[in-house]
Amino acid sequence: MKKLKSIVATLAMTGLSYGLAHADQVVKIAVSGPLTGPQAVSGKDDENGLRMAIDELNRTPIKVDGQVVKFELLSEDDQADPKTGMQVAQRLIDQHPTAFLGPQNSGVAIPVSSLTSAAHIPMLTVASNPQLTKLGYNNIFRTGASDALLGSSMATFAVEKLHAKTAAVIDDRTAYGQGLADEFVAKAKSLGLEILDREYTTAQATDFLGILTTIKSKNPDVIFFGGYTPQGAPMAKQMRARAVRAKLLGGDGICADDLVKVAGPASANVYCSMSGAGLDGTPEGRAYIARYKEKFKTEPQAYGITYYDGMLLLANVISSAQTTDPEKLVQALHRANFKGVAATYTFDKVGDLINAPTTIFTFKDGQLVAFKQ
Numbered sequence: 315m316k317k318l319k320s321i322v323a324t325l326a327m328t329g330l331s332y333g334l335a336h337a338d339q340v341v342k343i344a345v346s347g348p349l350t351g352p353q354a355v356s357g358k359d360d361e362n363g364l365r366m367a368i369d370e371l372n373r374t375p376i377k378v379d380g381q382v383v384k385f386e387l388l389s390e391d392d393q394a395d396p397k398t399g400m401q402v403a404q405r406l407i408d409q410h411p412t413a414f415l416g417p418q419n420s421g422v423a424i425p426v427s428s429l430t431s432a433a434h435i436p437m438l439t440v441a442s443n444p445q446l447t448k449l450g451y452n453n454i455f456r457t458g459a460s461d462a463l464l465g466s467s468m469a470t471f472a473v474e475k476l477h478a479k480t481a482a483v484i485d486d487r488t489a490y491g492q493g494l495a496d497e498f499v500a501k502a503k504s505l506g507l508e509i510l511d512r513e514y515t516t517a518q519a520t521d522f523l524g525i526l527t528t529i530k531s532k533n534p535d536v537i538f539f540g541g542y543t544p545q546g547a548p549m550a551k552q553m554r555a556r557a558v559r560a561k562l563l564g565g566d567g568i569c570a571d572d573l574v575k576v577a578g579p580a581s582a583n584v585y586c587s588m589s590g591a592g593l594d595g596t597p598e599g600r601a602y603i604a605r606y607k608e609k610f611k612t613e614p615q616a617y618g619i620t621y622y623d624g625m626l627l628l629a630n631v632i633s634s635a636q637t638t639d640p641e642k643l644v645q646a647l648h649r650a651n652f653k654g655v656a657a658t659y660t661f662d663k664v665g666d667l668i669n670a671p672t673t674i675f676t677f678k679d680g681q682l683v684a685f686k687q
Contacts (some may be wrong), residue, residue, distance in 0.1 A: 339382065339638065340384050340385075341386065342410065342411040342412060343388065343412065343625065344390075344413070345360065345387065345388070345621070347360045347394075348393055348418065349389070351393050352517070352542070352544035353418075353544060355543070357418060359617060359618035360418055360440075360617050361387075362609075362610050362618050363606075363620070364387065364415055364621040364624070364625050367623075367624075376629055376633040379636060383629075388406055388411055390403075392417055392419075394418075394517070396422050399417055399423075399426050400429065403429050404429055407435065411435060412435070412436075413435060414435050414437045415437075415438050415625070416439055416621075418440055420442060420445075420461075421490065422441075423441030424445060424446055427449060428449075430451075431452075431453050435640045435644075436453050436644045437454050438457050438647075439455070439457065440621075441456070442456070442464060442493070442566070443493040445489070445493070447460075452648075452665070454665045455661055455667075456665055456666050458589035458657075458670065460670070461493040461496075462497050463589075463672055464566060464587045465493075465540075466497055466500070466501035468563050468564070468565065468585070468587045470501065470505065471585065471674050471685075478507060479507065480532075480536075482513070483498065483540070484513045485512075485515075486514075486517045487516060499512070502538075513525045515541070517542065520544075520548045522545075522548065522549045526556050529560070530556060530558050534560050536560050536561050537563065540567075541567055542567040543568050543572055546562070546564055547572070547575070547576035548576055549562065551576060553583070554580035561585060562583060562584045563585050563586070564584070564586045565586060566586065566589060568584065568586050569587070569675050570616050571613045571615065571681065574677055581677035586675050586676075589620065589657070589670055590656030590657045590672075591656060592675070593614070593655070595684060602622065606618070619655055623657065623659065627659045630650070630652050631647055648661060657671055
């Protein structure tokens with residue numbers, strides 16, 4: 315009887331060991347972004363892009379050391395606020411994720427980077443302020459173009475395509491908006507584009523009539539706005555209402571179909587630069603748009619595709635390096651070379667995307683489209 319119990323116990327333990335050896339390996343992926351407030355549309359787009367990539371990967375899973383890897387999404391709302399961002403980032407890090415995607419906003423990403431660095435977790439972010447990758451952390455990977463590229467590309471566009479001679483500049487005083495505007499001004503001056511005025515607003519403002527009245531009196535050819543759609547959309551509408559003849563330029567923060575909902579016909583006078591190639595310009599991009607619309611019943615916005623690509627990049631690195639250890643993945647990401655939908659992802663020594671592509675967009679028939687002259 316004792317012998318029988320011993321055999322049963324042995325078989326049970328063997329079965330348990332077998333089950334454990336073949337259990338799925340759960341890999342947690344953290345993301346934070348503005349899921350409420352004025353930038354909620356953009357933040358939800360980020361989460362959607364990441365969620366779509368995770369769902370696709372879990373349907374055709376990768377393996378590490380023979381174990382199937384299942385990805386689990388951990389998402390928090392940072393409200394585009396640095397203080398809230400630090401709190402939710404720490405809450406996410408306490409759950410021991412393998413990687414952290416986001417934050418979207420530079421003003422949140424810069425302080426949060428200290429937490430992900432201390433935790434030795436790879437951080438993949440679209441935050442574009444150049445300061446982010448100058449902090450000395452080796453775990454930061456910028457998956458989009460920096461302000462240096464986005465701002466300077468719009469200055470070049472203003473001079474070479476719009477034949478502008480003069481410009482006014484407005485920024486929202488965020489790390490993103492101010493950094494973007496600074497880069498535009500620097501490139502504009504080098505090209506001989508005269509800056510007639512520089513004005514400031516906030517990331518909560520919706521009334522720009524005072525600023526626009528001042529700028530209108532100086533009659534610039536273009537107005538460059540460093541900020542996001544919740545301000546860019548009413549600004550464009552108010553420019554039209556006040557017969558401001560200048561074209562409105564901006565970075566990826568205003569490159570969103572959602573701008574049309576507020577700006578209406580005034581959106582036709584708006585131009586913006588965005589990291590990556592236009593999605594509708596490639597078969598892969600068009601396929602992403604179709605899958606996104608089918609899954610979420612809404613149009614994709616500016617950053618979701620980069621979060622989608624970022625997750626596929628991470629999965630590719632996990633598969634090729636055969637590890638889910640965050641510290642080892644940091645080293646592997648520095649050696650990565652992955653062709654995604656929006657870009658090819660390979661990074662320089664500080665974590666900036668090498669040869670980050672940018673595309674100029676405008677709005678036509680209520681849709682965001684790549685500019686073609």
